[in-house]
Amino acid sequence: MKRIVSIQDISCFGKCSLTVALPIISAMGIETCVVPTAVLSTHTGTGFEGYTYHDLTADIPAIAAHWKRLGLRFDAICTGYLGSKEQVQIVSDFFNTFATPQCKVIVDPVMGDKGQYYKGFDDSFAHQMRQLCRKADVIMPNMTEAALLLGEPYRGERCDEAFIKELLKRLSGLGTRIVMLTGVHVDDTHQGVACYNSETGDFFNCLSQNIPGYFHSTGDVFSATFAGALVKGFPLERALRIAVDFTVDCIRHTLGHEKEHWYGVMFEECLPQLIANTKQ
Ligand code: PXL
Numbered sequence: 001m002k003r004i005v006s007i008q009d010i011s012c013f014g015k016c017s018l019t020v021a022l023p024i025i026s027a028m029g030i031e032t033c034v035v036p037t038a039v040l041s042t043h044t045g046t047g048f049e050g051y052t053y054h055d056l057t058a059d060i061p062a063i064a065a066h067w068k069r070l071g072l073r074f075d076a077i078c079t080g081y082l083g084s085k086e087q088v089q090i091v092s093d094f095f096n097t098f099a100t101p102q103c104k105v106i107v108d109p110v111m112g113d114k115g116q117y118y119k120g121f122d123d124s125f126a127h128q129m130r131q132l133c134r135k136a137d138v139i140m141p142n143m144t145e146a147a148l149l150l151g152e153p154y155r156g157e158r159c160d161e162a163f164i165k166e167l168l169k170r171l172s173g174l175g176t177r178i179v180m181l182t183g184v185h186v187d188d189t190h191q192g193v194a195c196y197n198s199e200t201g202d203f204f205n206c207l208s209q210n211i212p213g214y215f216h217s218t219g220d221v222f223s224a225t226f227a228g229a230l231v232k233g234f235p236l237e238r239a240l241r242i243a244v245d246f247t248v249d250c251i252r253h254t255l256g257h258e259k260e261h262w263y264g265v266m267f268e269e270c271l272p273q274l275i276a277n278t279k280q
Contacts, residue, residue, distance in 0.1 A: 001029070001030070001031050002029075002030045002031065002075045002231045002232065003030065003031040003032075003033065003073070003074050003075055004025050004030050004031070004032055004033070004074060004075060004076045004077075004078060004227060004228070004231055005032075005033040005034070005035060005074045005076075005077050005078070005098070006018060006021040006022070006025065006032060006033070006034050006035070006078050006079075006080070006224070006227075007034075007035040007037060007077065007078065007079045007080070007082075007091055007094065008021065008036075008037055008079060008080030008081045008082070008110075008220075009036065009037050009038040009039070009040055009080075009081050009082075009083065010034075010036045010038070010039050010040070011040045011041075011042055011043040011051075012039065012040065012041055012042070013041065013042045013263075014040075014042040014043040014045070014048065014216075014217070014263050014264055015216075015217055015263065015264025015265070015267070016043045016081075016216065016217035016220045016264055017043070017080050017081050017217075017220055018034055018036060020217060020220045020221055020224055020264075020267065021034075021078070021080070021220065021223075021224040022034065023267075023268070023271065024221065024224040024225055024228060024267070024271070024274070025224055025227065025228045027271045027274055027275050028225075028228035028229070028232060028274065028275070028278050029232070029275075029278075030075075030228055030231055030232065033072075033074070035060060035063055035064075035094070036056055037055075037056055037057065037060070037081070037082055037083055037087055037091075038053060038054060038055050038056050038057075038083045039052075039053075039054040039056065040052060040053050040054075042263070043216070043217070043263070043264075044118055044119045044120070045216050045263065047262065047263065048263070053083070055083060055084070055087075057083070057084065057086055057087045057090055060087070060090045060091070060094065061090060061093070064093070064094050064097055064098070067098070068097055068098075072098075073098070073100065073102075073103070074098055074103050075102070075103060075104065075231045076103060076104040076105070076106055076227055076230070076231045077094070077095060077098060077099060077103060077104075077105050077106070078106045078107075078108070078223065078224070078227045079091055079106070079107050079108065079132070080108045080110050080220055080223060081110040081220075082110070082129075083120070084125070085124060085125050085128040088125070088128040088129055088131070088132050089128065091132065092131065092132050092135060095132075095135050099135070104137045104138065104227075104230060104231065105135060105136045105137050105138075106136065106137065106138045106139075106140070106223065106226070106227050106230075107132055107133055107135075107136035107138070107139050107140075107176075108139070108140050108141075108219060108220075108223040109129045109132070109133055109139060109140075109141050109145050109149060110145070110219065110220075111125065111126060111129060111144075111145050111148055112144045112145060112148060113142055113144050113145075113219075114144060114214075115144050115147075115154040115156070116144065117148070123148075123151075126148040126149060126151070129148075129149065130149050130174060133149060133171075133174045133175070133176055134174050134175040134176070135175075136176050137176070137177050137178060138176065138177070138178040138179075138180065138226075138230075139171065139174075139176045139178075139179055139180070140180040140181075140182055140193075140219075140222070140223055140226070141171070141181065141182070142181070142182045142183045142219060143155075143156070143157050143159075143181065143182075143183055143184065146167055146171060146181055149171065149174065150167075150170055150171065157183055157184065157185045157191070158185040159184065159185070159186075160186075161186065164181060164184055164186075164194045165194075165196070165203055167181060168181060168194060168195070168196035168203065169196065169198075171196075172196055172198040176198075177197070177198055177199055178195065178196070178197050178198070178199075178236065179195070179196045179198070180193050180194070180195045180196075180226075180240070181193065181194045181195075182219060182222060183219075184205075185210065186205065186207065188210070189209060189210050190207045190208065190209065190210055191207065191208065191210045192205060192206050192207035192208050192244055193205070193206045193207075193222075193240060193243075193244055194206075195236070195237075195240060197236065204237060204240075206237070206240045206241055206244045207244075208244055208245070208248045209248075211248070211251050211252065211255070213251075213255075213258065215250075215251050215254060215264075215265050216262070216263055216264050216265075217263075217264045217265065218247050218250070218251060218265060221246065221247050221250055221265060221267055222243050222244070222246075222247045223243075225242060225243040225246045225247065225274065226239055226240060226242075226243035228278070229242040229243060229278060232278055232280060233280070234278075242274075242277060242278060245277070246267075246270065246273075246274050246277070249270045249273060249274075250265040250266065250267040250270050251265055253265070253266050253267075253269060253270055254266045
């Protein structure tokens with residue numbers, strides 16, 4: 001059985017980060033271990049003002065030390081929302097301990113969206129996150145996070161192919177083998193993920209019909225699904241397609257229920273289809 005460790009917060013209500021990654025990766029038949037980086041009452045998105053935040057940074061080295069004594073090994077280490085610069089450094093140390101050549105390191109540099117930082121993040125966090133990306137095999141920033149990683153202005157989600165390719169190349173210059181840009185709008189009707197494999201020099205897009213609206217935590221759904229599919233052994237392009245299709249499926253499933261489910265997508269009822277699509 002394959003084994004992934006997911007390192008991100010647990011937002012007790014709000015369907016993001018660990019409460020999304022755990023069920024998705026487990027449903028794909030992969031053992032899922034977690035390093036919870038913080039416990040929040042909800043995620044930090046608009047509508048959840050007054051959330052609690054309990055930082056667990058100090059627990060991470062002790063968890064890692066125990067796991068090292070146990071000789072645990074992982075097929076992938078996946079990171080998502082990390083709460084502070086100090087935490088990013090400690091996660092970087094975790095990579096040093098557990099990232100063997102067989103272990104894929106997948107970093108989703110969660111920092112912001114729609115041209116702005118999420119609450120509590122700033123340029124010094126982006127600087128630290130850039131260092132973490134250097135150690136990753138795969139990174140998957142959205143357009144906002146790509147601009148923050150490169151220290152340049154955000155130009156919106158809509159962009160032409162030449163710009164996307166240039167951005168992907170510059171991101172791979174951080175030292176990452178595979179770079180994916182999420183939420184790219186190539187025309188009025190399509191959006192998706194653009195990918196660059198710096199080892200082969202291949203560029204490819206994985207697009208789907210654009211669904212108007214903003215759906216919280218779809219990046220977390222996407223990254224967990226992609227990591228699961230890659231670890232299951234699907235080739236890069238196929239793993240990307242599986243993750244994009246599942247994310248779109250979750251969004252479609254939520255359409256018409258946005259009033260009640262504004263805080264996250266209704267991914268649960270889509271899991272049987274994901275299981276069927278990833279059976280090997
Ligand atoms: O979906 C990313 C995410 C994860 N965890 C927390 C968040 C967010 C985005 O807002 O607030 C706590």
